[in-house]
Amino acid sequence: MSGIKPNASSTPNRVPKLQARKRVGAQDSIESPIESSKLDNENWIYSNNRSPPASPSQLKIPRNVNIDEDSECNSDSNDSTDAIEPHKSTKTDNKLNIWILISVPVVLLFAGFTLHFTKEATEPKLKLILSEEFSNLEKKFPQQHEDFFLSIRIAIEEILKYQQPRTLLLIYDSPSEVNFDQILGNVSETAVCFLRNCSIHPTVVSGFTLGSPEFVKDYGRIIDHFKDKLSNSGILIVENLEKVPGKSAQAFHYLCDEYNPSVPKALIILTMKVDQLPKMEFGREKFVRDILRGLWNDIGLDDKFDPLMSRISGNILIVNS
Secondary structure (H helix, E strand, O other): OOOOOOOOOOOOOOOOOOOOOOOOOHHHOOOOHHHHHHHHHHHHHHHHHOOOOOOHHHOOOOOOOOOOOHHHHHHHHHHHHHHHHHHHHHHHHHHHHHHHHHHHHHHHHHHHHHHHHHHHHHHHHHHHHHHHHHHHHHHHOOOOOOOHHHHHHHHHHHHHHHOOOEEEEEEEOOOOHHHHHHHHHHHHHHHHHHHOOOOOOOEEEEHHHHOOHHHHHOOHHHHHHHHHHHHHHOEEEEEOHHHOOHHHHOOHHHHOOOOOOOOOOOEEEEEEEOOOOOOOHHHHHHHHHHHHHHHOHHHOOOOOHHHHHHHHOOOEEEOOO
């Protein structure tokens, strides 16, 4: 048995000597996936909590973290951060919305009270200043009727209080024309200071201008033409109402409307020169109506004339010489 040689393909009796495993030095350390994951978690905790990192043995790896891949660990860590931050932001937004809901009504209520008391405090001052201004005009033109300047002052006060237009119709004749020009200038200057400001000039239009063919054909063009001007100046003076055709005068039905006005805060002053002033002080409306009825017969006497008269005849004032 001992003399038989083994075949070449059989397993040799001699086992090769195994080499010893190379020792890993401190400089040749190998990074483990687990240690890498621990370090990533350590960096995440440090960056979010701003506290020194704990030792690797103290770190707890979340169950849902795959310790075999660094990218998945970082991704799960970021997802955890995203899940926490919106929750905090939502609470902050809710508190902010509550404060807005509380503070806005309080601010609006305070502003309303401020405007109310400011208006209440301002109106008496305006009335006092207006009263002083028109008292001076009464002294300057003592020949006028006692209700002349009072009526004008009340009209301006009502415009400021109710934000509605008012209309004055001033009647004069040749002997009183000088006084009329001076009074009209003083009244318009005073009124524009209260309705707009003292640097603005009143809008003035002649009755002859309103008698032009384009305005007679379509009185709506008068409204369109003077609406913005009246809005800017606050005062529209129509000279020589007796020269305005009836068809053009229909524009006053809208410009002088107190309840549905084209321009709310405005004063319209119509002037009319007559041959002779009425002798009876309380017959002013009938006096004007009789004159205009004859001049405006082109628009009819009932359906258009009467409503138009009601617009312009509320404040008829006579200018004495």
